[in-house]
Amino acid sequence: MMLRTDAPHAERVVVGFDGSDPALLALDRAAEEAERRTASLEVVCGWPWGLHLPKTDTDPREKRQPPTSRTRPDEGQMLYDAGRAVTDAALERVRSRFPDLRTMPHLTTEPAARALVRAGRDAGLTVVGTRGHGGFTGLLLGSVGLRVAAHCTGPLLVVRGGNAPSRGVVLVGLASEADGDAVRFGFEEARRRGAALRVLHAWQHRGVPGVLPAAELYWEGADDQRQCQAAVPAFATAVLREEFPDVEVRTESVYQGAGQALVEASADADVVVLATHRPRHPLGLQLGPVTHAVLHHAHCPVALVPVT
Template identity: 55%
Template sequence: MTRAPTPFSGRVIVGFDGSDHAVRALDRAADEAARRGTSLEIVCGWPWGKHPLPDFGVTDDTGKLLYSSARRMMDAATERVRDRAPQVAVSESLTTESAARALLRCGRDAALTVVGTRGHGGFAGLLLGSVSLRVAAHCTTPLMVVRGDNGDEHHRVLIGLESDADTDALHFAFQEAQRRACSLRVLHAWQYPAAPHGSHATSYHLTWDELEHLRKGAEAVAQYAVAPLRETYPDIDVHTDTVCQQPGKALVEASRNADVIVLAAHRRPRRVGLQLGPVTHAMLHHAHCPVVLVPVD
């Protein structure tokens, strides 16, 4: 029996700064809100730190001009969403908080937070810069990073499964396939253990039986994880797949034929704070489709 997934509910959040990449994220966020039947909130952190919001009694003319520009930008974004998805209730938040802090705060009760691949102003380097990496490292609900330049639809959701402990991500992937009425590919990439270095390396080897045992164990990972969910989602056409390859490389290649890839966000504590794993970094930099990170407790 699998553990019940963490309940994700509420609205869709999108980080917006007016850049072309942010517009792509805005369009995707509108589609995601429509698909989920939820509202959409457009969030912009105040991007001009030395010019506080004039609402706070500041008389700086430059600050007023920048504020007016930001308001027009947000209003235009709202109109774009209404034209694209008129059934979606949309709101906008222009805040004095930093972009990362605003997205993390607003995303605490969100069904999904959406960001673009890079931007300017308040979302400098949005992705892969400090703002988006901070959101990815600290988000507590699913985060979608809109990347990839292939507009073709493949009618497939892809999930990179590290182990059968990625329960929340697997549930999310099934639900995403259900929302999109498409198939689901569950991919587990693994590698044979590397030979140790040093004086004992020459005596290190695995027998054929040991290698076969490792291969069969790897093949069982996705099959075992998916088995309990086939009954929960009987209408989903799900395929399990195992490849002996470096996981980041395997998932980047597989993302060419997917509409979205889902990953469990394994964050590891470091002296400088939480850090994303190498596979997650590879996907955020190189995936050919949007990437959804589902936080792991």
């Protein structure tokens, strides 16, 4: 079963929703992102995802007549009604806060990860929450969220934390020139937000332990190596600086583990953007250790941009 209204690719933001508190944070952020992009918002919901039914004004002490075989709906109808109730509550919340935003329900019986990957396949952005108990909640702490992050084909925004004050900074983690799509996404995001862009390249010499900050003391040619590494973010942003002259850009190269560097830098950012490199594994696509570290420990939302 599926209830959905389609909209063009870049004009649609998708959000997974099950009625929980983390999902509400994701819903609110998705609505903001849709408004920022002048896009429509598609709310994806379904069963069985451990749905959290909306609260009602019914007095719990009120006695109810026991259901009879004639009035009791079957299990499938009950699950469908629960999904519709949660979806309707989400749409009402969005419309009360963003009355001009176009919203679309997407009610499905697909498993949560598969449904969200499918819905986000032709969307401009997919948004999910974290730290819940089932369905789309608990993301990045459980298998559902990891599958979504590993298999999504478009940009994915993972909402972490509450509504922190704006820092006015978009942070991009840059590993190499292969991360060009993520750098472009960072420029676009900075322009949409009216924020500055910080492109951070973290690197380490293989022969020197990462805990040693003064790495130049341990091998010859350290100055040349440091200059080469500093050129990586400068080169990656050179052309885009001309295309986005209104975006303030700062590039930085640090001798540090990439995961630790990005988690620390995320404390001063509104969003951190990463390219997702997903090497093949006997059990399927896998996320790299840096992506795992940032998803679990970043201080702000994390945007994953698949490498094409």
